[in-house]
Amino acid sequence: MISTKANTEISLMAHLMRRAGFGASREELETRCKEGYTETVEELLAPLAQTPVDIYEFLRYYPLWWKPGTLGGLGQAPWVWTMINTASPLQEKLCIFYHNIFATGVAKVDHYDEIQDMIDMFREKGLGHYKDILLEVAKNPAMIYWLDNNENHADSINENWGRELLELFTMGVGNYTEGDVQECSRAFTGWTLEHKLPRFHMGRWDWHFKFVEEDHDFGEKEFLGHKGNFDGEEVIDIILANPATATFMARHIYNFFVEDEPQVPAWSVVPPNNPKAVQFLADALMDSNYHMETVLRKLFNSDFFRESQFSRVKNPAEVVVSTLRLVGNSSLPGPDILNWTSQIVYMGQDLLNPPSVEGWHSGIEWINSGTLMKRTNFMSEMVGDYSRPGIAKIIDRVSSTSFKPEEVVDACLDIIGPLEVTAETRVELIDHVSSQGDFDWQSTGVARALELLQLIVATREYQFA
């Protein structure tokens, strides 16, 4: 690839926007480059300065999606629409990040609205302290029901929530005993929900957190070497003070924002790809009392982040949302939104309905012959559509500077990314357009360029973020 200085700056900005958001058009990248990299990081970390997406606009088109229960089966559509239209993309990225950790699904909860409420909480508090998020999750009715804490009683514990809190949300396997799981569960007895009523025929009742004092075990617990009459919040404090939690969360952050890592069940056995970076993040978590905004600021400004371009396979939400933000004309919640939402599901990420409490396996595990087919088909259909303003703009820029096959290929790769491809791929792309000679922008040029864009999004390289 050609690599001028201006190009490097654009590439870095494109990288930041892919990771902290869902990519950006060339015009947006150029504007942001004028503002500067650190300034863009600050803007991403300050979502309150942006106008939020008006969810009522969506609901005017789809009134049934107000508290959808299980109606229609695609309760995640409002969230997907928010991702496509937000001016604060990092907020939505963090919602996906937390949803993947606190994976909660309608397969059991049955009501999309309760899980949507959890996503709204992630949007509101995602940049705050992890302790507050843990406490909110512990009191979230969807989570309480998902992990059966409503069945966790003073006289007979149900250890589902207690175990996953330690195994998946904070410390990871190997850092606690079976005894700790039981003591942890005791501390959360009586943390339950009310209004667990059927939707029909009186309509839906919202669920609420409820602390039932007489069902709480106030006795002494011995947890991770500490003794006391702990309740849930005190247990969370003990967990967060343990360095294993900082390391475990650092790996979550690294795997999501920086580079594909082995999956969560492997973390007790497989060391991180970049132990120094994970330690850096773990220290940042400990030093800031798990303040996510502080940690992410350090992350995005770090060298290892800047150097990590194209080392993650895009997850399906990134594939669909970044494609739609690229091609444009997707700001109205027309009937297409249901198809777009389904596409994310087909690619293996049924949002608000994860395959298990562990969330989704990421990285190369997104790819199999079926999902690769879905990704390729969706992206190629979108970028082949000249009526989309984002595509028309790309063709416009390409056609104003180039007409030789080789130049057109390089210009397309540059403007759609900038995308780095291997020499072999570049040769194939040039070969593909060379047989028909120079581009005649007055006649066949546009159709040929669209076909070229379709091939580019079908490349292996385009699967990476």
Add this chain to the structure above:
Amino acid sequence: MTETPSKDPVIIVVQLSGGNDYMNTVVPHNNSLYRDYRPSVNINETDVIELTSEIGFHPAMAPLAAMYKEGNVAIIHGVGYENSPRSHFRSMDIWHTCEPETLGTEGWLGRAIKQIDPNKENVVTAVSMGPSLYRAMVAPDVPVATVENLDNYGLLTDISPEQKRDRVLDRYKKMYSPMIGSGPVMEFLGQTGLDAMKGADILNVAPSLYSSTVEYADSSIAKKLKGIAQIHLANLGSRIFYCDLGSFDTHADQLSTHNKLWSSASSAIRDFFDDLEEHQAADNVTMFLFSEFGRRVYDNGAGTDHGAGGVCLAIGKNVRGGEYGQYPSMKEGDLDQGDLVPNMDFRSVYTTLAEDWMKLDPVPIVGGHFEKPGFMSSSN
């Protein structure tokens, strides 16, 4: 293609995700401890489908009970492994990879596919039904067709006319060809892309060749098994199929959930075998059902928590019907942290399937030598 159906052995693995409750699937109805442990989450004595004086099936399993009485169902008791972690993910990983000590990345069926088709002559040797590929089938350099919907299966289907699509697909093939030194992830992507292209070409014919009088129910497991029947009947050389059903993670509301799951599974399995019988294509098919663990012996009032030992079922004409192994002792002193202690290693069960059914060398597949329960007839 269909004139001389292949008679090579075929295995269909049905994964019961979430931890199926052994004690309410194969009910020890004559053991008084059962009712002591399960005051709330039990099957009424009158509802149990009695198979022997000791055990009976869950009432939703009537179709399977009929198959059992015909001698086509093997019940394999107490299956699991030592030091069960009681975590869904870790446990499922262990079942998938046969690596209880370290973290494995290769699946046991992935290794089986490698033995069946070492030169990757058929990209549909193994078919995973569902939106995602199961780790049991993952192994380096082993293609698996991952099919969600057989009817609309193909690459770049939106590009028209056909001539243009062919030109783009031709280039796609070149772009996805091996690149020296590009690293394992790029290699994996390249191979997956090529396999997707080839697999689609082959599998596209299956639905058009299929006709049957069997009407499957409208459940997700029925749809998956119907897809498997279509591919099997098209005689494309597919030998390993995988699908799942869930969630069996019944910490709460177990009685109704468990009933629903087994009712849809049992009727879909019956319809599937009826469909194959109608086409004289059942002789070389064995179905295997497992779950990552059984559930705790004591109920928790509304459901049951994660346990250890579980039950496996093998179904088909080549199965020697009956019971294998022992129902683990339910006596208080024999339990481990409130759980049934597995007395049959899952790798023993896999060994029987790999060696006696699939005619493969089981040692590299399961990672060692294990005693075989004899639930498959040795001549097929």
